[in-house]
Amino acid sequence: MAASQLKQRVLIIDDQKSNLKILSDILRDEVELILAQDGEQGIRKATEFAPDLILLDVVMPGIDGFEVIRQLKQDPSTYLIPVIFITSLNDVAHEEQGLLLGACDYINKPFHAAVVMARVKLHLQLARQRLMLEQLANIDPLTAVANRRKYQEVLDRQWRDACRKRSCLSLVMVDVDNFKMYNDHYGHAAGDRVLQQVALTLAAELRRPYDFIARYGGEEFVIILPDTPADDSFRIIEGCRAAILQLQIPHQATGGCLSISAGGYSCWPEQPDESISAFALKQADDLLYQAKRQGKNRVLWTTAAIEIQG
Ligand SMILES: Nc1nc2c(ncn2[C@@H]2O[C@H](COP(=O)(O)OP(=O)(O)OP(=O)(O)O)[C@@H](O)[C@H]2O)c(=O)[nH]1
Numbered sequence: 001m002a003a004s005q006l007k008q009r010v011l012i013i014d015d016q017k018s019n020l021k022i023l024s025d026i027l028r029d030e031v032e033l034i035l036a037q038d039g040e041q042g043i044r045k046a047t048e049f050a051p052d053l054i055l056l057d058v059v060m061p062g063i064d065g066f067e068v069i070r071q072l073k074q075d076p077s078t079y080l081i082p083v084i085f086i087t088s089l090n091d092v093a094h095e096e097q098g099l100l101l102g103a104c105d106y107i108n109k110p111f112h113a114a115v116v117m118a119r120v121k122l123h124l125q126l127a128r129q130r131l132m133l134e135q136l137a138n139i140d141p142l143t144a145v146a147n148r149r150k151y152q153e154v155l156d157r158q159w160r161d162a163c164r165k166r167s168c169l170s171l172v173m174v175d176v177d178n179f180k181m182y183n184d185h186y187g188h189a190a191g192d193r194v195l196q197q198v199a200l201t202l203a204a205e206l207r208r209p210y211d212f213i214a215r216y217g218g219e220e221f222v223i224i225l226p227d228t229p230a231d232d233s234f235r236i237i238e239g240c241r242a243a244i245l246q247l248q249i250p251h252q253a254t255g256g257c258l259s260i261s262a263g264g265y266s267c268w269p270e271q272p273d274e275s276i277s278a279f280a281l282k283q284a285d286d287l288l289y290q291a292k293r294q295g296k297n298r299v300l301w302t303t304a305a306i307e308i309q310g
Contacts, residue, residue: 142192
């Protein structure tokens, strides 16, 4: 089913069961509902289920709605979720406070079904559009894999995870061999089609959910293999190299078939520091350069301690 056809998720946080029931009855057919009966539970469910929209009661025992939204806006995993306040506090000062804290709208009690529905639909539509824009901003238009901007974001996250788990993370730079000659011989449009094929083939070789590929620029791709031992990572990239060769794309200018070279670097990150992760990528890039100098169509790999050559 296309993402646009999936039901969006709405989390309702209200301490009154009767309100939860009224709102559920209004929204049930249109959205997937998640219910929470106090602020703490609401925050937990917002983190766990990543809803597309939150309806938040203001007056609740324990932490009130204002404190809930404050906490949601401080957490990177929830701060983008739109929040509509639902309240019987009909004065302007409270409404202003809610909006200043980052709420996108206000619905007053008692509820009018048509108004609730209209406002929820409007904010869900805006949320969907924002998600689509975000996805477009992260994708390379030619090859449809992630772009360099997304690479940096994913690397930062996976580097932090690897620090926490003390696990092995590999960074790989991949480059199409003799691509200038390919363009010169077959034309730029044919070169574009080859880049698309290469991206598709590399992506298909990465089978684990957190393996990641991005187009780094031109005919270069970058791959992140988190939580994978160095020798397995090397084998995966060797598999990529073999898969590109198996495409048997003729490259008459070289008298053979199109190939790739790669440089890989495996490490065990200890500090979430961008200059260290940039250094790791530089190691991979230096090995790619060596692979080119040693004759191309090969993968060179290094870890802090060992060097493997293919
Ligand atoms: N068709 C096409 N070509 C591109 C694209 N981006 C970069 N290129 C071309 O890729 C070529 C890369 O050339 P070089 O950096 O000299 O590398 P190479 O010819 O592959 O040589 P080696 O890396 O030594 O194997 C240049 O001619 C770029 O114009 C693109 O999006 N489409």
